[in-house]
């Protein structure tokens with residue numbers, strides 16, 4: 390499988406630097422995206438990573454027996470290494486290399502599933518709020534790949550343009566201010582930073598790209614199909 394070294398046009402690169410995100414339509418062969426869906430669904434059905442602490446409800450208290458609203462599997466390739474051999478991963482890793490330079494590394498950071506009818510938003514946040522502040526973090530890039538069409542009714546990505554520019558981590562707290570919850574949200578008094586958000590609906594084959602300081606959000610899934618997404622991130626695998 391071969392992917393070109395330069396994937397973004399100068400204009401797309403300029404927009405990424407200016408806005409802190411990109412929405413790329415028809416960017417991966419839809420067949421290459423649909424090819425990973427069976428594996429993705431199997432991981433969620435098997436609750437892969439549950440015992441290792443890699444599988445949890447990002448938006449709830451995550452008690453066994455409860456109904457998860459926003460299930461996440463960290464490092465899904467630990468449980469399905471074949472995901473790293475896919476065209477989808479190769480193309481996303483090449484995109485990260487294009488943005489960060491040829492020495493950049495990539496990993497399949499997480500898989501997030503919003504079940505049908507899930508009321509849970511992924512609240513406004515910066516990925517940098519999750520980083521260990523004692524370590525120096527170079528620029529980070531995430532490529533978000535939906536495994537079915539997405540729009541605002543199913544929880545597509547939404548971004549605040551130019552919110553990355555200060556390169557500051559804003560104050561966050563656990564979602565709902567519940568210390569049992571893994572996920573983070575921007576503190577309510579900072580929600581005035583959410584100015585002119587841009588929703589990015591996509592068909593299969595589209596992806597969004599964002600940086601670690603860019604404010605982003607996804608809404609509830611009001612549809613009858615799960616909202617599946619895989620996220621390829623720059624940097625080494627965690628843990």
Ligand SMILES: O=C(O)CCC(=O)C(=O)O
Pocket residue numbers: 501511516531533544605606607618620
């Ligand atoms: O898929 C989602 O709901 C949120 C994804 C996200 O926040 C991210 O990839 O940084």
